[in-house]
Every structure is written in structure tokens, then in C-alpha cells.
Amino acid sequence: MPPQKGHDTPPPPNWPEGVIYLIKPRLSPLFPPKLIPLLSPNSKTFNPKAIKHPSSVQIKRIETEGHPAKGQNGLFAKSKIKGGEMIIPYLGVLHSTLIPDDLDENEIEILRQKDPHSSSDYDLSLLRISSSDIRNPFPGKHVSIGIDAAKMGNAARFVNDYRGLPIQNGNTGPNAEFRMGQGEDGGLRMEIWSLKGGVGKGEEIRVSYGKGWWGARRGC
Numbered sequence: 207m208p209p210q211k212g213h214d215t216p217p218p219p220n221w222p223e224g225v226i227y228l229i230k231p232r233l234s235p236l237f238p239p240k241l242i243p244l245l246s247p248n249s250k251t252f253n254p255k256a257i258k259h260p261s262s263v264q265i266k267r268i269e270t271e272g273h274p275a276k277g278q279n280g281l282f283a284k285s286k287i288k289g290g291e292m293i294i295p296y297l298g299v300l301h302s303t304l305i306p307d308d309l310d311e312n313e314i315e316i317l318r319q320k321d322p323h324s325s326s327d328y329d330l331s332l333l334r335i336s337s338s339d340i341r342n343p344f345p346g347k348h349v350s351i352g353i354d355a356a357k358m359g360n361a362a363r364f365v366n367d368y369r370g371l372p373i374q375n376g377n378t379g380p381n382a383e384f385r386m387g388q389g390e391d392g393g394l395r396m397e398i399w400s401l402k403g404g405v406g407k408g409e410e411i412r413v414s415y416g417k418g419w420w421g422a423r424r425g426c
């Protein structure tokens with residue numbers, strides 16, 4: 207089968223149809239060029255380096271009875287991952303929201319609902335800066351930058367949250383976490399790191415999406 211149009215390179219096994227495989231983050235067409243120095247502090251241009259699929263992880267369909275994401279995919283360790291290792295950067299579309307300081311809560315909510323990324327289950331917050339931050343090129347506006355992997359991303363988009371997942375190696379909590387990091391090119395990015403105990407061969411990599419993520423979806 208020829209590679210799906212739009213992929214950066216042929217995707218890893220079990221990659222779903224309809225999602226574009228990336229080895230570099232992409233900028234949303236609406237991303238303001240003035241914000242690029244925030245992403246690439248060492249350069250005025252956005253020119254990230256390619257990131258290969260790590261041999262330590264694989265995407266697998268979840269068949270385990272009782273797993274709340276049964277029938278979906280998850281991210282699994284193909285070989286043992288030691289504690290405190292960077293497992294994989296989270297790639298997707300980098301997008302931004304500018305919120306004027308003088309908006310009230312209702313107006314902010316209307317702005318949020320207009321943002322197509324706000325309803326994505328694959329959207330991570332990368333950076334928020336207040337209007338008074340000296341790095342902020344938009345006076346009077348709060349800037350948020352996110353990474354949305356709903357339509358395009360790498361294997362990191364398959365990492366599930368630990369809540370409600372079956373016990374694994376005596377553990378029901380997360381074995382990995384999101385951390386802000388910098389690529390070889392100095393570019394700001396979000397990464398998945400193993401926690402202290404590491405991840406055993408064959409085990410699912412599980413993070414916490416945070417209470418806010420679940421609160422927004424459960425309406426609590």
C-alpha cells in the first residue's frame with residue numbers, strides 16, 4: 207500500500223488511518239510568526255529536527271477486559287524502560303490563543319468554544335504567558351500555546367491516562383509523566399518521561415492527564 211498522503215514518513219505499525227504521522231511538529235497556519243521566538247529561543251525561524259519513532263515503544267490495540275479504553279489504542283513498552291528516561295516527545299500541531307485581558311469570563315468562554323482545539327482529546331498545553339511577561343509580543347493579551355495531535359502526531363498521542371486502568375505489575379498509578387523539554391535544536395516541546403520505577407517490557411505507558419482534563423470532560 208502506498209504511504210498515506212501527508213505523512214512525514216511511513217508510520218509505525220498499528221498507526222490508524224485518517225491520522226497524519228509526523229516526525230516534526232507542525233505550525234498551525236494561523237500561528238502568529240511573532241510567537242515563533244517563544245518556541246525556538248535560539249532561532250528566529252521554526253525549523254525543528256526530525257524525531258524518529260523510538261524503538262522502545264509500540265502502539266497496540268487494547269483488548270484487556272475491564273480496561274476503560276478497550277477497543278482503542280495505547281502506548282506500550284517494547285523493551286524495558288528505566289526510570290527517569292525521556293520516552294518520546296509529543297508531536298502535533300502547534301497552535302495559539304490570544305485572550306485580551308479586558309474580557310470577562312463569559313467572553314473568554316465564547317472565545318474558547320470558537321477554538322477548534324479546545325474540544326480535542328489530544329490537545330496539550332505547552333506554554334501560557336501573561337500579558338505582562340516581557341517575552342509577550344502582544345500587549346494586553348494573555349498567550350496560550352498548545353499541541354494538538356487529534357489529526358496529526360506521533361505515537362505519543364496514544365498514551366492513556368492511568369485512571370481506572372487495570373493493575374499492572376502491582377501498580378495502578380502512572381508510570382510516566384508529561385514534562386516540558388527542549389529538542390536538540392533548542393525548540394520547546396512536551397515530552398513523556400518514565401517515572402522512578404520505569405516501565406517493564408510489554409507494560410502500558412500511563413500518565414496523568416491532570417484533574418483539569420477530566421473535570422472539563424465530566425463537567426465537574
Ligand SMILES: C[S@@+](CC[C@H](N)C(=O)[O-])C[C@H]1O[C@@H](n2cnc3c(N)ncnc32)[C@H](O)[C@@H]1O
Binds near residue numbers: 328
Ligand atoms: C490522547 S487519547 C489516548 C489514545 C486513545 N486511547 C486512542 O486510541 O487514540 C485520549 C483518549 O483516550 C481515552 N482514554 C485515555 N485514558 C483513559 C482512561 N483512563 N479511561 C478512559 N478512557 C481513556 C479517552 O477516550 C480519551 O479521550
